[in-house]
Amino acid sequence: xxxxxGRIIYCIGIVCIILSLSLCSxxxxxxxxxxxxxxxxxxxxxxxxxxxxxxxxxxxNPDMEMPEQKVDGIPCVGILEIPxxxxxxxxxxxxxxEYMKKLPCRYYGSIYKNNMVIAAHNSWFHFGRLNTxxxxxxxxxxxxNGNSFExxxxxxxxxxxxxxxxxxxxxxxLTLYTCTLDAQYRVVVRCK
Numbered sequence: 726x727x728x729x730x731g732r733i734i735y736c737i738g739i740v741c742i743i744l745s746l747s748l749c750s751x752x753x754x755x756x757x758x759x760x761x762x763x764x765x766x767x768x769x770x771x772x773x774x775x776x777x778x779x780x781x782x783x784x785x786n787p788d789m790e791m792p793e794q795k796v797d798g799i800p801c802v803g804i805l806e807i808p809x810x811x812x813x814x815x816x817x818x819x820x821x822x823e824y825m826k827k828l829p830c831r832y833y834g835s836i837y838k839n840n841m842v843i844a845a846h847n848s849w850f851h852f853g854r855l856n857t858x859x860x861x862x863x864x865x866x867x868x869x870n871g872n873s874f875e876x877x878x879x880x881x882x883x884x885x886x887x888x889x890x891x892x893x894x895x896x897x898x899l900t901l902y903t904c905t906l907d908a909q910y911r912v913v914v915r916c917k
Contacts, residue, residue, distance in 0.1 A: 755826075760850035762827040766815045769796045770804065781872050783837040791835050793818045794869045802831055805843060805901075806865040810854050816843055816866070832893075832902075836866055836874055839898035847912075852903035855912045856881065864899060864916045874899075876916035883910040 783789060793800040800818040820830040829845035829852065845852040862878040876899050884891055888911065892902055897915040904911055 756848040756850060756853075759827060759846065759848050763814050763850060766796050766799070766801070766828060767804075767813060770794065770801060770815050781870070783868075783872065787837045789837060791818065791831075791837065792869045799824060799828070801828075801869070803836070803866055803868040805829060806867070807858070807862070808865075809858065809862045812850075814845075814851065820844060829901075834893070836868060836899070840893075840895075841866070841898070842893055842900045842902065844902055847903045847906060852901060852912075855901060855903055855914050856905075858914055864901070864914075866899065878914055879917045880915040882913040882915070884913050886911060 791802045793802055795801070796815060799815075801815045802818045803816055804813060805816050806813045815828050817824040817828050817830045820832045824830050825844065825846055829843050831841060832844040833842040834840035847853045858878045858881060860878050860880070864876045864878065865873060866876075867873045879897060883905070886904070886908070892900060892911065892913055895915060897917050899916040901914040901916070902911050
């Protein structure tokens, strides 16, 4: 009887190891897939126009909608760069879980109104390393018209998943966020 229980526990252990390896393999595959999609999207993205010394439209009308460019059918509002993490990613104009599998998404607000929130998955090639940023690290957002907005990391917080209002109602002009690996908290990077 004791030997039979030992074999059952052994088999359960083997099944658990196989399931763990499968889950780990899928996560690595998903992360690499998002990396290649991001790289492809960046190669297809082109700035619509560059500043020619005149006053940009968003200065004259900060309430204007952010212009979009479709890249492979996905509407994008600009490029997010985080030099210290070696990241340069297209940002979609709206949030959806389908878009977020591929790119960071504008979750809330506008760069012109100084209240934009960008969300992305916690993968190595997206926002998985946000928690390693330091105060003062540079963050750059460039809209589709070529207007560039430069920020520095001001604060890094860990919030509960239901703290949506705390993420969107901040005094910071740009906020980046993702979930922790265990999905118990959200890593929130405030930039000004």
